[in-house]
Amino acid sequence: MKLSDIADNAGSRKKRMRVGRGIGSGKGKTAGRGGKGQTARSGVRIKGFEGGQMPLHRRLPKRGFNNIFRLDFAEINLDRLQEAIDAKTIDGSGVINAETLVASGVLRRAKDGVRLLGRGELKAKLTIEVHGATKSAIEAVEKAGGSVKILAPAKKDEGEAA
Numbered sequence: 007m008k009l010s011d012i013a014d015n016a017g018s019r020k021k022r023m024r025v026g027r028g029i030g031s032g033k034g035k036t037a038g039r040g041g042k043g044q045t046a047r048s049g050v051r052i053k054g055f056e057g058g059q060m061p062l063h064r065r066l067p068k069r070g071f072n073n074i075f076r077l078d079f080a081e082i083n084l085d086r087l088q089e090a091i092d093a094k095t096i097d098g099s100g101v102i103n104a105e106t107l108v109a110s111g112v113l114r115r116a117k118d119g120v121r122l123l124g125r126g127e128l129k130a131k132l133t134i135e136v137h138g139a140t141k142s143a144i145e146a147v148e149k150a151g152g153s154v155k156i157l158a159p160a161k162k163d164e165g166e167a168a
Contacts, residue, residue, distance in 0.1 A: 077118040085126020
């Protein structure tokens with residue numbers, strides 16, 4: 007084998023189509039854009055236009071609402087906490103909060119706070135400070151002999167007077 011024998015596989019590189027180079031090329035005159043009008047021009051094209059029929063995105067009803075004040079919590083389950091304690095990435099004797107979870111690598115980032123969920127079983131006695139927790143998670147931690155402190159202010163119910 008010589009250096010001059012080395013070549014790419016057949017068909018692996020394709021030449022760019024040169025449009026507008028005469029009628030014999032097959033892509034001359036209108037260069038594959040059809041006749042006249044808006045679609046033949048550069049920079050302008052009606053997306054979602056259905057020939058004057060009411061477009062699909064306008065026929066469908068509007069739905070939903072995005073609350074700009076919604077908090078996005080990083081969620082962690084009890085079984086994940088227990089795994090981290092078993093692997094000795096978290097020290098169970100101290101207070102477990104968002105900073106310790108991020109520092110130990112259990113959570114990547116704390117987002118707007120940490121919310122404790124009740125999946126799994128907890129054997130260790132822990133003191134946990136989180137921004138939210140489910141009832142089942144609080145019960146499981148207290149059953150194991152630990153305590154949960156909720157940092158976020160409790161949301162007022164509609165029935166209560168402010």
